[in-house]
Amino acid sequence: MSRRKTKGRALARGLVLLLLLALAGALAYGWREFSSFSEAPLNVQAQGQSIDVGRGSSLKEIVAQLRAQGITAAHPLYWRLLAEQLRVAGRLHAGEYALSAGMTPRDLLSNMAAGKVMQRNFTIVDGWSFRELRQALGKADKLRQDSAALDEAQLMDKLGAAGEAPEGRFLPETYAYVKGDSDLDILKRAHAAMSKTLDALWAQRDKDLPLASPYEALILASIVEKETGRADERPRIAGVFVRRLRTHMLLQTDPTVIYGMGESYAGNIHRSDLTTDTPYNTYTRAGLPPTPIALPGKPALEAALHPSGGSELYFVARGDGSHVFSSTLEEHNRNVACYQLKRCQ
Known part of the structure; x- marks a missing residue:
């Protein structure tokens, strides 16, 4: 073999080696770039930001939308490679997806594949x-x-x-x-x-309540709900109304009057309103009103079905969100004078 041929083969081998090294370097660089892309946070600018994926949208269309919104600047090829790596290509669900600070492309595609919509x-x-x-x-x-x-x-x-x-x-x-x-x-x-x-609550109610049906319990609970926002007072107020129903006393509760006034209620209730008859005026009509007057929460329902015992028949607002209770009209009138008319003795 001539020296020239040996030299030529060595040169060829060197070139192949250089090409392989260059290719390996390019692949290593590409892999680092891809890994960096898949784990780097997306450009989420504000809390509550989202992307809305329409039904039938392709990955290419989704990436174009992300790029248009400034959420990513990465080449679509990176997104395609990531989707293939995660095995979610063609399995992304339509819907609105939340974008949060620190979310990566890997997180977003995983959410879309799982249908974790916002x-x-x-x-x-x-x-x-x-x-x-x-x-x-x-x-x-x-x-x-x-x-x-x-x-x-x-x-x-x-x-x-x-x-x-x-x-x-x-x-x-x-x-x-x-x-x-x-x-x-x-x-x-x-x-x-x-x-x-x-x-469920009606099935566990106290016995001998003056309530004929779950709907009557719902009505009573709505009144309790409007009379107080204090958890400790709900059963006591329910107890007052239950005793009044048992003894056929008028309920005389302002929230029912207000409800019956409808849009004519302007924020204040007057004595004339208490004597103006409506189906909801419990100063002029006995028993419960014909429907609830509000949406009662579960605590108010429980209070209506498990009212406190005792002899209290009256209560009056103290002005601080709480109420003072009494068992006699005489005591109640003194409380009204004190807390409503500011004439405490």
Whole structure:
């Protein structure tokens, strides 16, 4: 073999080696870049930021959306390689996904593959009226408004509760929902939750209550709910009303009068309001009003079904959110003079 041929082969081997080293270096560099991309936080600028993936969106379209929103600047090839590595290519679910500080591309694709869509919460507040509930639902973020054009009868029919008065029928709790859910979905869940809770509590009620049905318990609980926000007072106030019902005394509770006044109530109740008869005026009509006057929470329901014992028949507000209780009209009048008229003796 000639010297020239040997030299040429050595040179060729050297070039191949250099190419292999260059390729290995490029692969190592690419792998470092890819690893850095997959583990580096996305560019999330604000709390509550999200990406909305439409039904049928491809990975290419999702990445284009992320790039357009400034969430990533990485080349789409990196996203494709990551999706293949995670084995989620073609398995990304539609929906709205939360973007949080520190979230990586790996986290986001994993969430999309698992369908971990962004959840929001809607809280029904103890003591709201049904009208207030509907107003709050109308302002809920990303919630489809399917009940806005329905009157109360049509709405209850949609919920499978035709003929029911809606007041009091929805349990105050926090309900999770996702973008695209309907306000009717939340109302249906809250209605079912109230029915289930009321039935369970009614089955465990104290004996000999002057209540003929779970619905009467719901009405009484709504009055208790509006009379006090203090947990320690609910059973005592329920006890006052239960004793009044037993002895056929008028309930004489202002929240029922206010409810009966409807939109004419301007923030103050006058003596003339107490003598103006409505179906809800418990100063002019005996017994419970015809429907609840608010949405009672579970604690108010429990108080109505397990009222405190004793002889108290009256209570008056102290002005600090609490009440003073009494068993006789004479004692009650003194309390009224002291706490309402500021004529304490």
